[in-house]
Amino acid sequence: MKFDDQNIRSVILLLLALLWLPGHAAPAQETNLVLVTLDGVRWQEIFGGVDLNLIEDERYSRGPDSLKKAYWDELRSVRRKRLFPFLWSVIAAEGALVGDRERGSDMEVSNPWWFSYPGYNEILTGRADPAIDSNDKNWNPNVTFLEILNNREEFKNRVLVFSSWEVFPYIINTRRSRIPVDTGIGRSSSQSVAATGERIGWLDKVAAQAPRLWPAVRLDFLTHGYAMQALNSQHPRVIFIAYGETDDFAHDESYDRYIDAAHRTDQMLSELWSWLQSDSFYRDRTNLVITTDHGRGASADGWPHHAGAAATARLKIKQAADGVVGSNQIWLAAIGPQICSTGLIKGEWKQSQIAATALATLQLDPDKLMPEADKAMQLLLRAPPAEVELVD
Numbered sequence: 001m002k003f004d005d006q007n008i009r010s011v012i013l014l015l016l017a018l019l020w021l022p023g024h025a026a027p028a029q030e031t032n033l034v035l036v037t038l039d040g041v042r043w044q045e046i047f048g049g050v051d052l053n054l055i056e057d058e059r060y061s062r063g064p065d066s067l068k069k070a071y072w073d074e075l076r077s078v079r080r081k082r083l084f085p086f087l088w089s090v091i092a093a094e095g096a097l098v099g100d101r102e103r104g105s106d107m108e109v110s111n112p113w114w115f116s117y118p119g120y121n122e123i124l125t126g127r128a129d130p131a132i133d134s135n136d137k138n139w140n141p142n143v144t145f146l147e148i149l150n151n152r153e154e155f156k157n158r159v160l161v162f163s164s165w166e167v168f169p170y171i172i173n174t175r176r177s178r179i180p181v182d183t184g185i186g187r188s189s190s191q192s193v194a195a196t197g198e199r200i201g202w203l204d205k206v207a208a209q210a211p212r213l214w215p216a217v218r219l220d221f222l223t224h225g226y227a228m229q230a231l232n233s234q235h236p237r238v239i240f241i242a243y244g245e246t247d248d249f250a251h252d253e254s255y256d257r258y259i260d261a262a263h264r265t266d267q268m269l270s271e272l273w274s275w276l277q278s279d280s281f282y283r284d285r286t287n288l289v290i291t292t293d294h295g296r297g298a299s300a301d302g303w304p305h306h307a308g309a310a311a312t313a314r315l316k317i318k319q320a321a322d323g324v325v326g327s328n329q330i331w332l333a334a335i336g337p338q339i340c341s342t343g344l345i346k347g348e349w350k351q352s353q354i355a356a357t358a359l360a361t362l363q364l365d366p367d368k369l370m371p372e373a374d375k376a377m378q379l380l381l382r383a384p385p386a387e388v389e390l391v392d
């Protein structure tokens with residue numbers, strides 16, 4: 001058969017007809033999720049940069065001059081960019097932010113406790129559970145969205161968790177979920193799924209040599225280092241990285257160290273995002289969602305602490321009958337192909353909406369996968385093109 005113009009035209013017409021067949025839905029391109037938490041970082045610093053009163057308060061800061069030189073500026077917009085350059089140069093321009101109470105964007109926890117385990121439970125299960133009332137190493141009876149994913153064929157063994165805090169294996173309930181959670185505990189003896197990659201030996205060595213500042217929290221550069229190695233060597237579809245230093249330096253009433261830790265975390269996020277965009281598996285199909293488990297006190301006396309009224313009543317702290325005021329207030333930042341690039345998103349939002357939002361970035365239907373969870377933050381999400389079919 002002679003392959004003339006007529007044939008070519010017929011073939012093209014046939015192809016076009018197939019593409020435009022009514023009711024034909026293109027499968028969505030697979031997307032990945034990187035969820036990051038910065039323990040107990042206040043929205044006040046995220047949106048307002050360093051607090052001059054706290055820098056100059058002798059109780060909290062040893063080096064006001066160097067702190068001012070590094071992070072202070074009269075202008076709020078300049079100040080916050082000095083503290084969080086990645087957040088304010090990349091995410092503010094190409095992604096979305098929630099939680100600036102000076103600009104009509106409010107986000108808060110729904111649980112009554114305003115501390116870590118209840119907060120992480122709320123983030124990961126999409127629901128406040130008042131019965132989660134302690135930071136003790138109790139196996140979580142609730143199922144996280146990570147566990148739901150790990151039970152699905154396309155995510156099986158492709159969900160990893162790296163945390164600075166030792167309680168995460170219990171929050172994720174590794175016994176039931178079978179999700180590998182690396183906290184540094186038992187690294188040398190275990191065959192952690194995550195422990196591969198060329199720099200793991202070096203990381204194990206410096207982890208053993210690094211100072212241990214707190215009994216249950218390792219330094220964030222270790223959590224970050226192991227997570228980066230796992231991304232590089234295993235390409236998980238979903239990774240949750242939980243940094244922890246900020247909360248502990250704040251509890252130590254050290255504002256300068258809290259600030260420096262927050263700044264270092266921003267640098268780690270910058271490295272993480274650049275690397276994701278340099279890797280062909282993650283580039284242009286990975287969403288990064290960053291948030292926190294709780295806020296901190298809004299006042300100069302309250303900022304090192306966080307607790308809800310239920311918690312202060314139980315501890316019989318009469319002078320804080322309403323809890324540590326402001327420590328229920330949180331924030332969220334996100335960037336990626338499924339996230340709107342609108343900058344600040346106004347309105348009132350809840351921590352319990354994060355799980356459904358995370359599932360939606362993976363182009364899954366949260367109403368079907370987690371019917372008990374709070375609704376996704378639709379304003380944050382880019383509407384999927386009409387021809388893409390959501391997977392349930």
Ligand SMILES: [Zn+2]
Pocket residue numbers: 040115116247248251306
């Ligand atoms: Zn804390």
